[in-house]
Amino acid sequence: MPIKLSFRVLSLIAFLLIAALLSAASVLALLTLNRLAEHSRETGNDAIALTANAQRVAERSVAMERSARQFLVLDDPAFLERFGEAWRDALTALDAMAAELPGGEPPAFADWRRNGQAAREALDMPASHRGAAQLRLDAALAQLPAINSELTHHVQAEVDRRNAAITEELETRRNVLRGQLALSIALAAVLSIAFGVWLARPLRQIESAIGQLGGNRYDVPIDITGPDDLRRMGRHLDWLRQRLADLEADKARFLRHISHELKTPLAALVEGVALLEDEVVGPLAPKQHEITGILRQNTASLQNQIEDLLRYNAASFDAQHLLREPVDMAALLRRVVDSQRLQYEARSLVIMVEGGAPVIAADSAKLAIVASNLLSNAVRFSPEGGTVRFIVAAGNGMLRVDCIDQGPGVAPADAQRVFEPFYQGERQPPGARRGNGIGLSIVREYVTAHGGTLQLLPSSPGAHFRLELPYEN
Template identity: 45%
Template structure:
């Protein structure tokens, strides 16, 4: 593919466009030329047929005039009728030559007509008495001219019919030729479309997939794009970006671990020092001093928990970018998660229900279980004693929807926009809820978005209802 399309996408796009336009233009010009040629042939044939018909009719009229003039001359002995015969004979000869020229026929009938008319003319050219003696012969020659006229008229009609047949045959031939040209152009167009798909559509789709891959932070797989030179160069740049992002992630993880290690060392010393003070190693503490050491000890433990939460959140966020996608049954994930947390919700005397059919999607089963586990854990913490938690799944519009609802106090509207932020803990939590660290819902959002889905709060009291929408086919 790299060798077939070394030029740029723009070059090949323009080339394919101009090729298609040239093919369509050539076909159109050829079709117009065919129509013009057939039109000229049709007009010529029509004019020729009209001329032949007119000249054949004129030949018959002049022959009838010749016969009438000959009879009148023989009866009245008036030379003007003989002159009229000669004039009609000349005009008949002109009509005969026109018929012969326009019909393209070279039959003996034309020569026979000329010989017969000359013979009759020679009889009339004699004296009245001599012509009268050959009257029967003369009338026989003139009658033969009428027969020859009928034969010529018949030949003209046959010639016109043959020309019409030839024109129709040529019309059929040109129509067949044009049809095959259109089929050839259509075939070439299909080849060009296939070439575009193989040479350009696939690389462009690979560019989209590569951008989606980087957006999901799946940085382990290299980006390789075949096709035109500029798309290959874009692939090189995207792979460079992938390596930069991978290096940045690794550097960020190293910095975070180093910082946490640097914090843990003095934090451990501080915790030990506060413990020694609290135990009275350096002497008994007064009540006020013991209260202060208690505050210090509590804050040291809180700080340690925050550092551990930060590391945990960073680890999970990093893992979210490296999903192992397989076929996962969402209903089965819900059932396994409920079973794993059975002791927690039974200790609170809660009722947990699961509704919905089996729904198989392409996802990371371990990460999806972590999402459902965090939502269920939150619902258990905030649900009142003896309350209910409802889990459900369904498929609609090409997506799989997971919902988790409880009948706890719900989430205030003022806090709904921030509940997915890391380390955010809303105020006004009920006494039954054990203190959290504010990373559960942020982890849910990280993992859901890594799958190309969305998570949202669809009801904020009484009770809370979270909805996760996942595409059935993840890319």
């Protein structure tokens, strides 16, 4: 059975892997630094020991010379004993130095031992041969300062060599650590990016699926890949999609049925009212004429509302099916304006289409409905003799259409809800029949279907609507 890992578990695994990688690099660097520190400490101690032994040999050489000369003058065995102690101590230091020098001891070590032995042998000569002993002693001790200088030179060379070696090793280790650190950071970055991309993909799919549901796109199945919990969420979203699709189908079916059921008796009412107004069944009194007028007005209003309801339902469905073709937006606006000439001329309005834009690929029929609804809304709210302006422009891959009128505008309280279906604002034109609030909703449905946006911009006086549609340069 395959192991199912959730988003949280995978995120934790990714974090632990990256943390382990960086921790390993840090531990390795710490161990390397500890080794270097220990090596440096040992080298320093060895250098101190070598220098101390060289100084000790030089000091013992002076003590040997002083004790030997005192013995020859005073003939006191104590001075001979002091010479022996200094000589043995110098030999011990000499052996310690020789052990620390690589490649065998230099000839100077043998020279020092030979001259020291010669000085000892001169002191062991009988008292009757003091003159010869003095000469041999002077010859042996005279060479020790030069030999001591040479020994010091060898020691200093060895110390310098060891310092150079530790410096070279430090530089080598630093380069290795730099490479290891760079590799660790690169691997951590690669792991972070890989896990981020892999884990972000199902999140983008979920975001797209939610946007799809919000856009009433119920015909595309939702399939989320990735961790187990996100796949399970995808299955829930797909169930929600199917449920919403069923509800949408039920709503459309209900609207079709109820409109059909209402239109038949409503037609009978309209016909009956018409017969009464024509006095087919006999003359009507003035009060009866007034009642039939009220009946005619309300049946007409009811009939318009049913037709608007069906039109909004059809627009919600049609918005999902675009028939794109080359569209010149400025020319389309002029055609729409010309088609409503009677309405706006009856109120002495001036309709202006300004600017221009490149041809875009869009559904001309739906954009014509968008323009028609914006124009009808502006004409309805504009005062007698007012002006309505359509301004067409393009830039940065967006085609922009501004519709500006001189009416009362949209109340601040209505600005957030003006695009909701069946919502009517508080500022209505005096004496006009109240609308049903679906015109701007249909405009938004069609604009959103084209991937565009519809906004209400601040304007005083009047209303300023701006729609933007993307296009390819």
